Amino acid sequence: MEYDRKSTVSSFYGARRGSFDALHQTPNYAPSGRQQDDASSFYADRQPRVSHDVLSGGQSAGYNASSFFAAGRLEPLKGGRDEEEEAPEARAWDVYADFNNAGPRYSSAFGIGQHQESGYHQLPPAPPPGAKTEGDSDSALAPVELVTVPALGPEWQKSEMKNMTKSGRREVKSDKRREKWKAWNRGETGMCGKWFTKKFLIFFIFGWCAVIGAIIAITIPRVPPLSFNSGTPLVAATGSFNASIPIEFSRYPANFSFPALADIQVDTTSNMIPLTFNHISAQVWDPATNLQVGTGYFGKATLPAKSYPIIQIPLNFSYVASNDTDPTWNEWYNACKNTGLYANGTRPGVNFELILTMDISGLLSTASTSTQVDAAPCPFELPINSV
Numbered sequence: 263m264e265y266d267r268k269s270t271v272s273s274f275y276g277a278r279r280g281s282f283d284a285l286h287q288t289p290n291y292a293p294s295g296r297q298q299d300d301a302s303s304f305y306a307d308r309q310p311r312v313s314h315d316v317l318s319g320g321q322s323a324g325y326n327a328s329s330f331f332a333a334g335r336l337e338p339l340k341g342g343r344d345e346e347e348e349a350p351e352a353r354a355w356d357v358y359a360d361f362n363n364a365g366p367r368y369s370s371a372f373g374i375g376q377h378q379e380s381g382y383h384q385l386p387p388a389p390p391p392g393a394k395t396e397g398d399s400d401s402a403l404a405p406v407e408l409v410t411v412p413a414l415g416p417e418w419q420k421s422e423m424k425n426m427t428k429s430g431r432r433e434v435k436s437d438k439r440r441e442k443w444k445a446w447n448r449g450e451t452g453m454c455g456k457w458f459t460k461k462f463l464i465f466f467i468f469g470w471c472a473v474i475g476a477i478i479a480i481t482i483p484r485v486p487p488l489s490f491n492s493g494t495p496l497v498a499a500t501g502s503f504n505a506s507i508p509i510e511f512s513r514y515p516a517n518f519s520f521p522a523l524a525d526i527q528v529d530t531t532s533n534m535i536p537l538t539f540n541h542i543s544a545q546v547w548d549p550a551t552n553l554q555v556g557t558g559y560f561g562k563a564t565l566p567a568k569s570y571p572i573i574q575i576p577l578n579f580s581y582v583a584s585n586d587t588d589p590t591w592n593e594w595y596n597a598c599k600n601t602g603l604y605a606n607g608t609r610p611g612v613n614f615e616l617i618l619t620m621d622i623s624g625l626l627s628t629a630s631t632s633t634q635v636d637a638a639p640c641p642f643e644l645p646i647n648s649v
Contacts, residue, residue, distance in 0.1 A: 482624060483535070484532045485620065488527070490525065494641075495525055497574060507521040538565075538624070544557065548613070550590070557577070599644055602646050609639065612637070615632060
């Protein structure tokens with residue numbers, strides 16, 4: 263035992279108010295009937311008026327023999343190495359056992375009677391496994407709240423922290439799309455599930471091309487061939503069109519103008535659906551002199567498919583020459599003269615070329631076609647006394 267833990271106050275071991283030392287009783291000691299506080303043995307000004315110290319004969323100051331009971335242990339105090347040099351039987355009585363519970367109490371005096379329990383408390387033995395304790399009965403009456411604390415995991419890596427940012431998530435999505443595209447290009451996986459593979463895409467595109475080709479073959483319009491009526495390619499105009507353009511032939515100045523209808527047959531047998539003309543523009547040329555002698559316009563019309571419909575395109579013939587010796591003027595005048603001016607009663611025919619520009623619904627561009635008409639009779643007859 264270390265010497266500095268040893269108390270040097272003699273009243274620490276033997277003095278106690280209102281009691282006696284059961285180990286060192288003296289027959290001549292009689293405890294006082296009046297109780298005193300613990301500090302009365304230390305301060306001199308708190309000593310009783312009548313002192314029991316026969317040596318000093320009066321009030322004591324500080325520590326002396328009358329400040330505590332004479333029944334205390336009066337052996338010389340020791341400390342340091344002196345305690346260690348004692349015999350084992352002398353060290354059996356350890357005063358510190360009263361404070362650190364290292365062994366039996368040094369004394370059971372100082373207020374511990376037969377009806378009081380000892381200061382040394384021995385721990386009860388541990389209950390056997392599975393045995394119910396008092397706490398188990400209490401917990402059975404009310405629900406027990408269990409708190410689960412998650413275990414600490416590893417620290418975040420830099421790659422994991424980057425994946426939590428917007429740029430990191432974009433990179434992850436881009437990498438996934440790239441890997442999926444590579445796998446699909448190699449034929450390892452499919453799009454929109456597992457069935458849309460690269461091989462399936464090839465057959466799918468081929469099938470679509472075949473379907474589109476069939477639709478185009480059915481629905482796309484085709485430019486129809488045209489043919490004139492062999493008997494009367496030009497027909498006299500009637501109605502408002504005839505009234506708006508008068509028939510006129512003049513020598514001075516040399517000119518002519520008259521209306522007519524071009525009687526044309528349209529072949530729509532190559533079309534699977536009805537053919538619609540947005541409009542048709544016409545030009546009439548003299549093939550001998552290569553001069554334009556008329557124009558025409560046909561509005562919107564729908565023709566049935568797989569048939570030979572007939573249309574009549576309004577034509578406005580108009581020509582101006584320098585004199586009446588112009589070959590073009592003379593050709594059209596001779597064709598339209600009165601039949602009484604001819605000995606055989608037969609008028610010569612007229613030659614012309616008709617150029618048609620057709621705007622067909624369904625075609626991106628206009629289509630042009632031309633036809634040559636030879637010896638076509640004039641659609642009207644001039645009076646016998648005309649020019």
